[in-house]
Amino acid sequence: xxITTDTVALITGANGGIGMAIARELHRAxxxxxxxxxRADALEPIARETGAxxxxxxxxxxxxxxxxxxxxxxxDVAVLNAALPGSGHLLEYDAAQIDKVFDVxxxxxxxxxxxxxxxxxxKRRGSIVFISSISGKVATAGQSLYNAxxxxxxxxxxxxxxxxxxxxxxVSTIFPGFIRDAGMFAETxxxxxxxxxxxxxxxxxxxxxxxxxxxxxxxxxxxxxQVFGAGLFAVAPGVVAAITRASGxxxxxAKMSAAQKHKR
Numbered sequence: 001x002x003i004t005t006d007t008v009a010l011i012t013g014a015n016g017g018i019g020m021a022i023a024r025e026l027h028r029a030x031x032x033x034x035x036x037x038x039r040a041d042a043l044e045p046i047a048r049e050t051g052a053x054x055x056x057x058x059x060x061x062x063x064x065x066x067x068x069x070x071x072x073x074x075x076d077v078a079v080l081n082a083a084l085p086g087s088g089h090l091l092e093y094d095a096a097q098i099d100k101v102f103d104v105x106x107x108x109x110x111x112x113x114x115x116x117x118x119x120x121x122x123k124r125r126g127s128i129v130f131i132s133s134i135s136g137k138v139a140t141a142g143q144s145l146y147n148a149x150x151x152x153x154x155x156x157x158x159x160x161x162x163x164x165x166x167x168x169x170x171v172s173t174i175f176p177g178f179i180r181d182a183g184m185f186a187e188t189x190x191x192x193x194x195x196x197x198x199x200x201x202x203x204x205x206x207x208x209x210x211x212x213x214x215x216x217x218x219x220x221x222x223x224x225x226q227v228f229g230a231g232l233f234a235v236a237p238g239v240v241a242a243i244t245r246a247s248g249x250x251x252x253x254a255k256m257s258a259a260q261k262h263k264r
Contacts, residue, residue: 001076001127001170001212007031010075012059012068012112013082014052015042017182018131021201022079022208023050029209034072036082059108060084060100069115074123077212078116080109081131085260086146087253097264098145105149110156113171117164124168127212130157131204134177134222137230139237140244142253154218161217172211175230176204177222190255197223 003009009026013019015037023033023046033052036059037043043054057068059082086101093101113128120126135143136150154173161171180198192198199221207219220227233240 001125001215003029003031003077003209003212005030005032007077008034008075009077009079010034010036010072010116011079011081012036012108013131014046015039016081018176018179018201018204019079019081020046021182021205022081023052025202025205025209026077026079026212027052031077034075036068036072060103062103065108065111069112072116074119075116076120076125077127077129078112079129079131079208080112082108083131083133083149085256085263086149087143087256087260088145088264089142090144093145093264100264101145102149105146106152106156109153113156113160117160117169120169121164121167126168127170127172127215128157128160128164129208129211130171130173131208132157132173132175134175134220134226134230136173136175138226138233138240140249140253141241142256158217170212170215172216173218174204174207174211175218175220175222177220177226179204179221187259190252190259192252197225199223 009031011019011023014023014035023035027033027050033050035043035046035052036055036057038058040056047054055068055071057064059065084101084104130153132153133150135147136154139147157171157173164171178198182201204221207221229240
């Protein structure tokens with residue numbers, strides 16, 4: 001779809017660097033921006049920069065999610081970016097922590113897609129972009145909850161794409177790998193093995209723009225070895241698991257889990 005000065009674009013999880021990069025890219029294209037997040041102070045810088053309208057909401061809170069929808073109203077582009085790490089061994093989580101991961105990472109984007117998608121379909125115009133993860137294509141030890149939500153997001157988005165296509169609404173999913181400078185991985189400050197590649201928040205933002213403009217179904221935003229591993233996992237998951245173990249993947253996952261534990 002074409003982005004004009006009348007286009008209204010909402011970005012969830014805009015308090016983080018990736019969400020901010022997406023907001024900047026859509027603002028540069030001329031869209032009117034709405035940003036959401038849990039903390040008003042974290043949203044203020046991107047709101048000042050882009051003139052965005054701010055909606056403070058904790059998407060783990062179902063009442064907050066409903067209020068966010070009502071305050072946003074009709075939008076032309078919905079970039080569903082908010083997420084929790086969900087890293088660590090399943091047995092380390094209690095029931096409430098498990099529910100929180102699923103509420104933010106899967107329930108909230110599903111409900112937002114229903115709310116905004118209904119209004120887009122009525123206008124026969126709009127774009128919904130899900131920000132998933134390469135972890136939505138490759139399952140790794142120590143990431144079971146995160147994998148579950150991101151694999152679930154992929155399946156939901158692909159089916160929703162078929163549902164909304166006859167109504168003129170695009171649905172796309174983006175799969176970032178390790179992103180430097182901002183985002184969940186960057187915040188952990190965990191070092192990758194030598195030769196492991198990263199991409200930038202701006203790469204994710206450019207992928208969002210491509211999806212909005214061309215209704216591309218899926219885009220990977222990851223280094224070659226991560227994209228290759230995702231392709232191989234689809235046909236030989238045991239082989240990828242063995243390669244991951246041999247390359248120190250379990251140690252990296254454990255370090256990331258320790259750094260993200262406070263977010264459970």
